[in-house]
Amino acid sequence: MVKTVADAWKILAADWDRLQSVHLREMFEDDAVRFSRFSASLDDLTIDYSKERVDAAAMAHLFDLARAADVEGRRDAMFAGAHINTTEDRAVLHVALRGVPEDGYQVDGQATADLVIPVLDAFLKFADDVRAEGRITDVVNIGIGGSDLGPVMAVRALSDFSVGGPNVHFVSNIDGAHLTDTLAGLNPETTMFIVASKTFTTQETMTNAQSAKDWLEAALGAGAAKAHFAAVSTNLEGTAAFGIAPERVFGFWGWVGGRYSLTSSIGLSLAMAIGGENFRAFLGGFRDMDQHFKTAPMVENLPMLLALIGIWRRNIMGCPTVGLIPYSQRLEKFAAYVQQMDMESNGKRVTKSGADVTTKTGPVIWGGAGTNVQHSFFQLIHQGTDIVPIDFMINAQANSDLADQHDILTANFLAQSHALAFGKTGQEVRAEMVEARVDPARIEALVPHRTFPGNRPSTSLLDRSLTPYSLGRLIALYEHKVFVQGVIWDVNSFDQWGVELGKVMATQLASMLDDGADLSSLNSSTRGLIEKIRVLKEH
Numbered sequence: 001m002v003k004t005v006a007d008a009w010k011i012l013a014a015d016w017d018r019l020q021s022v023h024l025r026e027m028f029e030d031d032a033v034r035f036s037r038f039s040a041s042l043d044d045l046t047i048d049y050s051k052e053r054v055d056a057a058a059m060a061h062l063f064d065l066a067r068a069a070d071v072e073g074r075r076d077a078m079f080a081g082a083h084i085n086t087t088e089d090r091a092v093l094h095v096a097l098r099g100v101p102e103d104g105y106q107v108d109g110q111a112t113a114d115l116v117i118p119v120l121d122a123f124l125k126f127a128d129d130v131r132a133e134g135r136i137t138d139v140v141n142i143g144i145g146g147s148d149l150g151p152v153m154a155v156r157a158l159s160d161f162s163v164g165g166p167n168v169h170f171v172s173n174i175d176g177a178h179l180t181d182t183l184a185g186l187n188p189e190t191t192m193f194i195v196a197s198k199t200f201t202t203q204e205t206m207t208n209a210q211s212a213k214d215w216l217e218a219a220l221g222a223g224a225a226k227a228h229f230a231a232v233s234t235n236l237e238g239t240a241a242f243g244i245a246p247e248r249v250f251g252f253w254g255w256v257g258g259r260y261s262l263t264s265s266i267g268l269s270l271a272m273a274i275g276g277e278n279f280r281a282f283l284g285g286f287r288d289m290d291q292h293f294k295t296a297p298m299v300e301n302l303p304m305l306l307a308l309i310g311i312w313r314r315n316i317m318g319c320p321t322v323g324l325i326p327y328s329q330r331l332e333k334f335a336a337y338v339q340q341m342d343m344e345s346n347g348k349r350v351t352k353s354g355a356d357v358t359t360k361t362g363p364v365i366w367g368g369a370g371t372n373v374q375h376s377f378f379q380l381i382h383q384g385t386d387i388v389p390i391d392f393m394i395n396a397q398a399n400s401d402l403a404d405q406h407d408i409l410t411a412n413f414l415a416q417s418h419a420l421a422f423g424k425t426g427q428e429v430r431a432e433m434v435e436a437r438v439d440p441a442r443i444e445a446l447v448p449h450r451t452f453p454g455n456r457p458s459t460s461l462l463d464r465s466l467t468p469y470s471l472g473r474l475i476a477l478y479e480h481k482v483f484v485q486g487v488i489w490d491v492n493s494f495d496q497w498g499v500e501l502g503k504v505m506a507t508q509l510a511s512m513l514d515d516g517a518d519l520s521s522l523n524s525s526t527r528g529l530i531e532k533i534r535v536l537k538e539h
């Protein structure tokens with residue numbers, strides 16, 4: 001039995017010595033039931049990791065690693081409300097946002113249900129009232145990072161469920177073009193703004209919110225903003241200072257991280273789009289995955305499996321990135337959302353105790369929707385020099401009436417994961433061209449170009465359909481995957497000090513853009529760029 005994390009890493013490295021010369025083709029040839037051996041389900045949701053370059057021994061050793069790192073103990077500590085965000089001395093209890101009172105979540109001695117349920121009821125009622133009244137045709141969510149990416153992703157994903165709701169728009173960038181483009185064509189009389197910011201101090205959000213207020217009051221007169229603004233924040237003093245009426249302010253708590261806040265009142269814009277009932281179904285999907293993560297044995301536990309496969313790819317195979325590729329136009333923004341969740345959480349270089357990490361930590365997360373990506377970056381994934389693991393996602397049911405098109409979409413997903421794993425040998429390429437009567441000299445010239453090495457790993461996530469419930473379950477799966485990996489890497493997944501330096505510098509540099517400001521303290525690159533910007537912006 002492996003006792004230490006260090007021992008577990010050594011054993012896994014030996015597994016890779018054994019497996020790195022084995023092709024996925026051989027693994028499937030040698031095991032007729034590889035799919036059932038290397039897949040797991042929670043109701044309609046299945047994870048197929050049989051196209052990953054693991055065998056049963058490697059999986060057993062990954063579970064040993066998780067045990068040695070006390071993943072289950074740390075998971076239980078999170079659910080119990082321990083202050084696992086040590087650098088900010090906070091509990092991490094986003095799971096309580098979708099809990100029911102019987103779950104018994106507590107934060108610092110207080111039942112979270114007493115806090116969460118009144119706010120949830122209030123913001124869903126507000127959303128349903130706005131929807132029922134029908135006066136507001138457009139809602140603009142102003143927020144950035146965790147106060148934008150989740151809502152924007154989910155509103156797009158669940159557009160089939162937004163019938164009868166207002167149009168919901170999102171403004172995040174400090175680039176004025178984002179706000180200007182969004183407001184063009186909107187009627188101030190029928191527009192509502194939601195200022196979404198955990199801290200209510202974020203430069204981009206506060207600046208955009210002020211500009212939006214100016215736009216509204218220029219059209220409707222001073223004081224008009226009151227009836228057209230709502231806010232979601234933990235900073236109630238800040239919302240009051242901005243002039244937002246207290247009955248239109250929906251709070252949340254320090255123990256909810258920004259990138260884990262979609263199920264708090266940060267979801268107000270989503271609730272406006274899909275209504276309270278659908279929002280509650282969305283929470284239900286999260287809760288079911290939370291319960292599964294909390295109780296399922298490790299070998300059947302979907303977030304643990306996804307996390308351990310990620311550890312294998314990152315630390316054992318040495319892959320620096322992961323592509324998230326939903327075969328779903330509605331999930332077009334899913335990768336951008338998980339990108340913040342994962343990279344802000346596990347993009348860390350020191351352990352919880354402050355020592356330098358001794359393993360690689362979070363990979364670069366990126367992606368886009370299939371089939372579009374097949375016509376952009378998939379060339380490199382199939383034939384480039386780096387191995388790029390892919391998480392594919394597909395729903396069996398269509399999100400449109402064009403069911404035949406969904407079959408083509410599905411076939412493309414199946415084809416890509418097949419081609420990545422199995423490739424096409426030189427022999428197969430040659431035989432195909434001989435059959436097509438291509439000139440022999442040309443055949444030999446083309447074989448290397450038309451050969452696919454294969455043996456490129458992917459995991460496929462299959463669900464029945466895209467609904468509020470299934471989306472909630474999918475998001476919670478990734479949240480808990482990120483948690484498990486953070487435990488194994490021994491980092492604090494819940495702070496984000498790495499974003500601070502640039503924020504401070506931007507504030508200092510803003511005043512230096514003015515003509516006449518002293519640039520002598522700056523490095524020659526920044527000074528040179530500012531000097532050029534000063535000239536170029538005037539002419």
Ligand code: F6P
Pocket residue numbers: 144145146147196197198199200201202205258259344496499
């Ligand atoms: O800059 C990073 C960050 O702090 C994220 O963690 C957060 O989601 C985002 O900014 C927005 O913060 P807020 O919700 O406080 O405006």
